Amino acid sequence: MIGKYFDYNATTPLREEVVDVLKEHIGTFGNPSSIHSLGRIAKSKVQEAKLQACKLIGAGEDNQIIFTSSGTEAVNFALKGYLHAFEEENVHIITTQIEHPATLEVCRFYENRGVEVTYLPVNQEGIVQIESLEQAMRPNTVLVSVMMANNETGTIQPIKQMLQTIKAINPHVFFHVDAVQAVGKVPVHVTDLGVDALSFSSHKLYGPKGVGALYMKDSTSLQPLVHGGGQENGWRGGTENVLGAIGFGVACSLAYAELPVQYDKMIELKAYLLEKLQTSIADFDVNGTIDTGHSLPGTLNVAFAHIRSEALAAILNEIYGIAVSVGSACSSEKVKLSHVLQALGHSEDRIKSSLRISFGKYTTREDIDYLIQSLSQSVYTLRQMLPQVKEKV
Numbered sequence: 498m499i500g501k502y503f504d505y506n507a508t509t510p511l512r513e514e515v516v517d518v519l520k521e522h523i524g525t526f527g528n529p530s531s532i533h534s535l536g537r538i539a540k541s542k543v544q545e546a547k548l549q550a551c552k553l554i555g556a557g558e559d560n561q562i563i564f565t566s567s568g569t570e571a572v573n574f575a576l577k578g579y580l581h582a583f584e585e586e587n588v589h590i591i592t593t594q595i596e597h598p599a600t601l602e603v604c605r606f607y608e609n610r611g612v613e614v615t616y617l618p619v620n621q622e623g624i625v626q627i628e629s630l631e632q633a634m635r636p637n638t639v640l641v642s643v644m645m646a647n648n649e650t651g652t653i654q655p656i657k658q659m660l661q662t663i664k665a666i667n668p669h670v671f672f673h674v675d676a677v678q679a680v681g682k683v684p685v686h687v688t689d690l691g692v693d694a695l696s697f698s699s700h701k702l703y704g705p706k707g708v709g710a711l712y713m714k715d716s717t718s719l720q721p722l723v724h725g726g727g728q729e730n731g732w733r734g735g736t737e738n739v740l741g742a743i744g745f746g747v748a749c750s751l752a753y754a755e756l757p758v759q760y761d762k763m764i765e766l767k768a769y770l771l772e773k774l775q776t777s778i779a780d781f782d783v784n785g786t787i788d789t790g791h792s793l794p795g796t797l798n799v800a801f802a803h804i805r806s807e808a809l810a811a812i813l814n815e816i817y818g819i820a821v822s823v824g825s826a827c828s829s830e831k832v833k834l835s836h837v838l839q840a841l842g843h844s845e846d847r848i849k850s851s852l853r854i855s856f857g858k859y860t861t862r863e864d865i866d867y868l869i870q871s872l873s874q875s876v877y878t879l880r881q882m883l884p885q886v887k888e889k890v
């Protein structure tokens with residue numbers, strides 16, 4: 498079954514090593530706030546997990562990491578936690594048109610309360626042009642939030658260049674990066690990048706669901722979202738998800754150790770997938786870019802002309818047992834055009850024929866062969882039906 502799973506950007510399977518560690522710690526039930534030995538053990542485990550997370554993203558100190566319930570909460574904490582200080586002021590924030598709803602919905606929430614928001618456009622490859630960021634900056638801009646890698650197309654933004662541009666204009670502007678799709682897949686080093694905050698999520702890197710993290714360069718500028726018993730050094734109330742943190746930490750540690758090997762493997766698999774697609778199926782276009790420097794190695798978004806990807810995904814799933822995604826997986830139950838592909842300037846027709854294939858550490862060449870075989874048969878069948886479909890419309 499795992500070989501037929503091509504939806505790694507939606508979520509990844511728990512890796513076996515993480516399962517083993519979770520089983521081992523199932524009895525680690527102490528409350529990290531308790532002063533007795535059981536509490537201290539739990540506390541040290543959470544601490545250890547933070548160090549493992551720090552190492553993966555190149556953070557200097559474990560107190561720069563706050564564990565949350567998800568990537569979504571980490572993004573919300575960064576944005577709302579920072580904007581809280583400007584409630585009474587006429588401020589401006591910048592984001593992009595292709596963000597995940599975790600960011601877009603926070604921006605819309607503030608827009609409804611009178612905050613000015615600029616949604617930066619992207620080019621046909623899905624990349625923000627530095628000039629447009631430069632032009633969008635205003636004297637009252639206080640926050641910029643940009644995703645490192647897009648969940649639908651895999652396109653990677655020039656984060657370092659963006660940071661340099663922002664800080665050269667105004668060093669006080671807070672720069673948050675949603676790196677939920679990037680961490681564990683491509684090298685991310687917060688100290689090198691110099692960003693103010695960065696969000697990432699356990700279930701995207703083979704860890705358990707229900708845990709995310711926010712890295713903060715300097716936490717003093719944020720207000721907590723959840724007030725309570727002073728956990729997480731006062732940044733997030735609520736008894737810690739100890740087991741989740743342990744699993745996330747181990748997943749981070751393994752991702753760090755394997756990153757160079759996994760990265761090369763994904764690049765090689767993507768090249769193989771593209772080559773196979775080219776020789777097996779006519780009339781398709783890649784959405785985003787396949788430039789290795791600007792895209793996730795395990796993501797390919799493809800538009801197959803003359804078919805509806807919803808029908809294609811259903812055939813792939815029902816007949817071949819393959820899992821892929823049409824549009825953003827987090828919102829795939831809603832039938833609406835992908836805002837990301839719209840921002841790339843694609844037609845409604847192209848968007849409706851687009852499929853996201855995302856793969857990961859358990860994917861093999863044989864799995865790609867099976868995918869291609871199933872895809873080409875399904876695309877062929879759907880295209881054969883086209884004249885009849887057209888006659889009926």
Ligand code: PLP
Nearest residue numbers: 567568569597599648677678698
């Ligand atoms: N940001 C991006 C780019 C994502 O792809 C996702 C989830 O798909 C999120 C944020 C939200 O993360 P989580 O599912 O951990 O809430």
